Amino acid sequence: MSVTLKEIAKIANVNISTVSRALNDSPLITQETKDKILAIAQEMNYFPNSLARGLVSHKSETLGLILPKIFFLQGPFFSEVLRGIEQVSVENGYNILIASDTGKDRDKNFPFNLTRAKRIDGMLIINEQQRISNLIALKKERFPFVFINRYIKDQDINCVASNNVQGGKIATEHLIEKGHKRIGIITGSFEMAASHERFEGYRNALKEKELVFDKSLMQEGMFEQGIETGTDCAMKLLEHEEPPTAIFAFSDEIAIGAMQAVKNKGLKIPDDIAIIGYDNIEYSAHLTPPLTTISQDPFTIGYESCQMLIDELCDRKPAKNHLQIPVKLVVRDSCGTE
Amino acid sequence: MSVTLKEIAKIANVNISTVSRALNDSPLITQETKDKILAIAQEMNYFPNSLARGLVSHKSETLGLILPKIFFLQGPFFSEVLRGIEQVSVENGYNILIASDTGKDRDKNFPFNLTRAKRIDGMLIINEQQRISNLIALKKERFPFVFINRYIKDQDINCVASNNVQGGKIATEHLIEKGHKRIGIITGSFEMAASHERFEGYRNALKEKELVFDKSLMQEGMFEQGIETGTDCAMKLLEHEEPPTAIFAFSDEIAIGAMQAVKNKGLKIPDDIAIIGYDNIEYSAHLTPPLTTISQDPFTIGYESCQMLIDELCDRKPAKNHLQIPVKLVVRDSCGTE
DNA sequence: GCCTTGAATGCAACCGTTTGCAAAATAGTA
DNA sequence: TACTATTTTGCAAACGGTTGCATTCAAGGC
Numbered sequence: 001m002s003v004t005l006k007e008i009a010k011i012a013n014v015n016i017s018t019v020s021r022a023l024n025d026s027p028l029i030t031q032e033t034k035d036k037i038l039a040i041a042q043e044m045n046y047f048p049n050s051l052a053r054g055l056v057s058h059k060s061e062t063l064g065l066i067l068p069k070i071f072f073l074q075g076p077f078f079s080e081v082l083r084g085i086e087q088v089s090v091e092n093g094y095n096i097l098i099a100s101d102t103g104k105d106r107d108k109n110f111p112f113n114l115t116r117a118k119r120i121d122g123m124l125i126i127n128e129q130q131r132i133s134n135l136i137a138l139k140k141e142r143f144p145f146v147f148i149n150r151y152i153k154d155q156d157i158n159c160v161a162s163n164n165v166q167g168g169k170i171a172t173e174h175l176i177e178k179g180h181k182r183i184g185i186i187t188g189s190f191e192m193a194a195s196h197e198r199f200e201g202y203r204n205a206l207k208e209k210e211l212v213f214d215k216s217l218m219q220e221g222m223f224e225q226g227i228e229t230g231t232d233c234a235m236k237l238l239e240h241e242e243p244p245t246a247i248f249a250f251s252d253e254i255a256i257g258a259m260q261a262v263k264n265k266g267l268k269i270p271d272d273i274a275i276i277g278y279d280n281i282e283y284s285a286h287l288t289p290p291l292t293t294i295s296q297d298p299f300t301i302g303y304e305s306c307q308m309l310i311d312e313l314c315d316r317k318p319a320k321n322h323l324q325i326p327v328k329l330v331v332r333d334s335c336g337t338e
Numbered sequence: 339m340s341v342t343l344k345e346i347a348k349i350a351n352v353n354i355s356t357v358s359r360a361l362n363d364s365p366l367i368t369q370e371t372k373d374k375i376l377a378i379a380q381e382m383n384y385f386p387n388s389l390a391r392g393l394v395s396h397k398s399e400t401l402g403l404i405l406p407k408i409f410f411l412q413g414p415f416f417s418e419v420l421r422g423i424e425q426v427s428v429e430n431g432y433n434i435l436i437a438s439d440t441g442k443d444r445d446k447n448f449p450f451n452l453t454r455a456k457r458i459d460g461m462l463i464i465n466e467q468q469r470i471s472n473l474i475a476l477k478k479e480r481f482p483f484v485f486i487n488r489y490i491k492d493q494d495i496n497c498v499a500s501n502n503v504q505g506g507k508i509a510t511e512h513l514i515e516k517g518h519k520r521i522g523i524i525t526g527s528f529e530m531a532a533s534h535e536r537f538e539g540y541r542n543a544l545k546e547k548e549l550v551f552d553k554s555l556m557q558e559g560m561f562e563q564g565i566e567t568g569t570d571c572a573m574k575l576l577e578h579e580e581p582p583t584a585i586f587a588f589s590d591e592i593a594i595g596a597m598q599a600v601k602n603k604g605l606k607i608p609d610d611i612a613i614i615g616y617d618n619i620e621y622s623a624h625l626t627p628p629l630t631t632i633s634q635d636p637f638t639i640g641y642e643s644c645q646m647l648i649d650e651l652c653d654r655k656p657a658k659n660h661l662q663i664p665v666k667l668v669v670r671d672s673c674g675t676e
Numbered sequence: 677g678c679c680t681t682g683a684a685t686g687c688a689a690c691c692g693t694t695t696g697c698a699a700a701a702t703a704g705t706a
Numbered sequence: 707t708a709c710t711a712t713t714t715t716g717c718a719a720a721c722g723g724t725t726g727c728a729t730t731c732a733a734g735g736c
Contacts, residue, residue, distance in 0.1 A: 002454055002456070002722095004721095004722060004723085005722065005723065006722080006723095014685075014686085015685065015686045015687075016686090016722090016723085017685080017686065017687080017688095017723095017724075017725075018684085018685060018686075020723065020724060020725085021685090021724090021725090024724085028683080028684065028685085029683095029684060029685075030683085030684065030685095033684080033685085045454075047447075047450075047451060047454035047455050048455060048722085048723075049393070049455060049456050049721085049722050049723070050455040050456060050457050051389045051390075051392040051393045051398065051456050051457075051721085051722080051723090052389075052393055052691090052721070052722035052723040052724090053722080053723060053724080054389040054691095054723095055387070055389045055390055055393055055690095055691045055692065055693090055721090055722080055723075055724095056690075056691045056722090056723060056724050056725085057691090057723090057724075058691080060389065062435070062457075078417060079416060079417070082436075086436070086438055090438075095435050095437060095452075095457065096435065096436050096437070097400070097433050097434065097435050097436075098420075098424070098434050098435075098436055099433060099434070100424055100428075109385075112385075113385060114433075116340055116383075116385035117385050117386060117387060117388040118340070118387050118388060118389050118692095119388050119389075119400075119433065226620075227620070227621075227623075227624050253620070256621065256624060257624075260624065282564075282565065282591070283565075283594065283621050285565075286565050286594060286595070286598060340692095342691095342692060342693090343692065343693070344692080352715075352716085353715065353716045353717075354692090354693085354716090355693095355694080355695075355715080355716065355717080355718095356714085356715060356716075358692095358693065358694060358695085359694090359695090359715090362694085366713080366714070366715085367713095367714065367715075368713085368714065368715095371714085371715085386692085386693075387691085387692050387693070389691085389692080389693090390691070390692035390693040390694090390721090391692080391693055391694080392693090392721095393691090393692080393693070393694095393720095393721045393722065393723090394692090394693055394694045394695085394720075394721050395693085395694075395721090396721080456722095
């Protein structure tokens with residue numbers, strides 16, 4: 001079928017090992033033979049068989065991207081993470097294998113089936129809800145991996161995540177600076193680490209400015225149903241006997257829903273009520289009014305996580321194995337300008 | 339490192355080939371030994387080395403997902419395609435390798451480097467702008483592939499795509515039924531096949547209803563900059579000496595931009611001007627007014643394309659190798675209700 | 677001219693499977 | 707019991723590379 005070392009060797013009239021060395025640019029052979037062999041290989045359109053190579057090198061030059069069970073990767077966030085990963089991986093000659101947990105019986109070993117089958121050299125894991133027990137299993141397997149978008153305190157576990165605590169904090173601070181004291185929040189599901197962390201940032205900001213946390217101003221929504229959740233939860237907040245003067249929505253989708261609820265009530269944004277979102281999705285800039293929000297940096301998250309994994313694979317111990325990617329406040333009109 | 343056949347063989351006190359047969363459920367061996375070996379393998383936590391397997395079977399059980407050069411896969415469309423692909427592939431025991439063309443020198447063989455290195459068994463190609471010459475090269479390599487989201491007339495080339503001609507037609511028909519005779523369009527770049535096809539549908543609809551095509555009502559935009567493009571192009575259409583009474587935008591993002599332009603002009607949607615979009619992104623339902631649009635079925639596109647590829651890999655000749663996935667009209671308010 | 681040295685090449689084992697064929701074990705038959 | 711037919715198992719050669727070690731060869735030193 002394909003061209004092999006053996007065939008090249010026969011034509012070049014040398015031993016197969018010489019061919020191998022020529023192709024691997026070994027210093028052991030003459031420039032002359034090297035050139036000759038390279039020319040023939042080129043001519044014959046030779047490509048090394050990665051399976052055979054991997055078999056002896058114990059490497060597959062492939063990285064696994066492990067996705068959650070029912071992977072809802074809508075939105076540009078995931079695409080951007082993927083772009084970051086892709087960029088680093090091609091630069092370093094790695095391929096990306098994507099695999100998501102089906103939850104079926106036969107993959108109860110997921111994702112270890114991939115690692116043990118030597119299909120991948122390391123894993124990038126995106127899983128908001130990954131059980132800690134699995135993490136420990138991963139460590140025991142001594143299998144290189146890094147967690148994406150989930151900050152894990154355990155110093156032994158590589159991770160790179162968006163700085164959600166910071167994000168929650170600066171969003172809240174922005175509202176406080178605008179003079180708000182009763183700030184409602186609509187979170188995502190608390191099964192998501194992101195919700196916890198942003199919430200933590202919110203409370204930190206409150207505390208620093210010596211504002212009390214009022215549990216009745218908090219509504220738990222669902223990221224997956226952003227807009228609906230936003231309207232529903234905002235309704236409840238607006239029906240509060242002493243309603244908030246500002247709402248911090250944990251995603252732009254939720255914010256969009258909230259804006260709708262506010263408008264339905266006949267209230268004006270930002271005059272009657274301020275709204276801040278999270279994510280800076282494309283449409284946010286085009287809402288009426290344009291949404292003030294927190295912008296994450298998914299490309300960098302992907303980029304850095306892949307870099308970290310490759311560093312580990314090459315036994316370059318990365319300087320830091322816990323990365324928090326900063327977020328930025330994007331001021332538009334929904335909380336009042338400047 | 340990992341457990342191998344040899345180690346199992348030693349413990350079970352049988353030959354390595356017997357172990358291999360036991361694990362592959364060969365009918366050549368006793369149930370008894372089979373059970374014994376399986377138990378030991380389980381116990382030792384054995385996983386077959388896929389590289390070694392692939393080396394002899396000439397298969398990698400991996401499918402390549404080939405992405406365009408600078409892959410802008412924002413939006414839910416790609417995620418949904420991917421979900422469809424993933425579902426079929428895991429059902430059939432295949433892994434997915436993603437690879438995008440970097441355009442660098444060393445991958446001038448892309449994507450053939452992957453195929454020839456035996457890293458993948460077949461490819462799913464997403465590339466709006468793929469040159470036909472490359473296609474011919476693909477055929478010559480006799481390498482199984484299917485084109486995603488691009489309909490190619492050549493009967494020998496597998497493809498599954500959204501039915502853009504139909505989409506363009508029903509969108510236009512909807513506007514005509516609403517009484518519009520001057521229908522402006524804002525296309526995407528004509529480097530994209532999707533633009534051509536939707537445009538073809540538009541013209542077909544016009545022709546059937548005996549309306550003339552007016553070139554001055556057409557604006558070429560860019561999908562990648564949907565909202566901006568939408569506003570810009572809509573502006574131009576509105577400045578027309580005899581402006582259109584309806585606008586067919588080739589994406590919902592473009593439609594959003596167009597709606598803004600229309601509102602800026604102080605015109606009412608749909609009374610003064612009707613707008614129809616394409617894609618049915620999540621936010622479309624939440625715009626004011628909610629956007630009438632064409633809904634594609636990206637999950638099915640992914641699903642069917644992967645199925646087609648696997649069929650070919652298994653030498654099951656697929657019934658059809660040209661699939662057009664139907665689209666649906668989603669009526670909301672931006673062209674007037676029912 | 678012979679011996680040492682170092683560079684270039686060849687030989688062969690190995691990576692972990694699969695699989696055709698030979699060998700052994702078992703069952704079936706006369 | 708001996709002999710054939712049939713399972714079941716073992717042997718060894720692939721698959722396509724890499725790599726330590728042995729070998730060859732040419733050059734340099736005496």
